[in-house]
Amino acid sequence: TKVVGVLALQGAFKEHAELVETCVHEHGYPITVCEVKTREELERCDALIIPGGESTAISLIAQRCGLFEHLQKFVQDPAKAVWGTCAGLIFLAREITSDEKLIRPLGVLHVAVQRNAFGRQSHSFVAQCNFSSFMTPNKHTSKTGPFSTVFIRAPVIDRVLDPEKVQVLYEIDTPAGDNLVVAVRQSNILGTSFHPELADDHRFHDWFLRDFVIKE
Numbered sequence: 668t669k670v671v672g673v674l675a676l677q678g679a680f681k682e683h684a685e686l687v688e689t690c691v692h693e694h695g696y697p698i699t700v701c702e703v704k705t706r707e708e709l710e711r712c713d714a715l716i717i718p719g720g721e722s723t724a725i726s727l728i729a730q731r732c733g734l735f736e737h738l739q740k741f742v743q744d745p746a747k748a749v750w751g752t753c754a755g756l757i758f759l760a761r762e763i764t765s766d767e768k769l770i771r772p773l774g775v776l777h778v779a780v781q782r783n784a785f786g787r788q789s790h791s792f793v794a795q796c797n798f799s800s801f802m803t804p805n806k807h808t809s810k811t812g813p814f815s816t817v818f819i820r821a822p823v824i825d826r827v828l829d830p831e832k833v834q835v836l837y838e839i840d841t842p843a844g845d846n847l848v849v850a851v852r853q854s855n856i857l858g859t860s861f862h863p864e865l866a867d868d869h870r871f872h873d874w875f876l877r878d879f880v881i882k883e
């Protein structure tokens with residue numbers, strides 16, 4: 668059995684844990700889910716999801732409770748699967764290009780991330796995205812088609828710092844004609860600007876469990 672932890676210092680960790688539970692329930696994966704607040708809980712995990720929320724708060728709490736260095740060691744371990752959504756993506760990045768003085772990131776994902784790239788909370792939006800170019804389908808589910816993808820004060824990936832390590836998975840087009848990178852993979856680490864845990868759809872979590880955790 669593999670243990671999937673959800674970092675539970677701040678943010679949308681309950682929603683992630685629920686969607687992982689839904690996948691496990693539906694497909695019978697040999698996986699248990701736990702919330703991670705301490706070093707002991709972290710050390711039991713094979714995978715870690717870092718939720719959206721506020722990256723400055725997540726970083727500060729991690730430093731104050733002595734978890735920061737342990738998290739850094741965990742996310743650098745090639746045997747572990749890691750997924751950061753939104754604030755979690757910012758926390759994983761090597762470089763932050765806006766309000767960077769306010770946050771100390773873990774610095775493992777070789778990208779430069781711009782915080783709040785789409786503006787304020789009121790500029791949050793839902794985009795219909797088709798992830799079939801990278802998301803291997805689950806043979807046992809019938810649901811296909813676009814995914815309602817939630818962006819809340821979302822970051823974008825401004826630059827890939829090491830193209831040999833980091834694969835761009837998904838870009839969105841803006842009305843101004845720009846392509847913005849919103850999902851990347853660096854071997855065992857997944858980073859997304861958006862929040863699949865806030866959609867009523869567990870295909871993204873299911874793919875993470877199959878491709879990163881169980882590796883079936």
Ligand code: GLN
Nearest residue numbers: 719720721722753754820
């Ligand atoms: N804007 C937040 C930050 O900078 C991230 C927002 C989110 O996780 N939805 O940390």
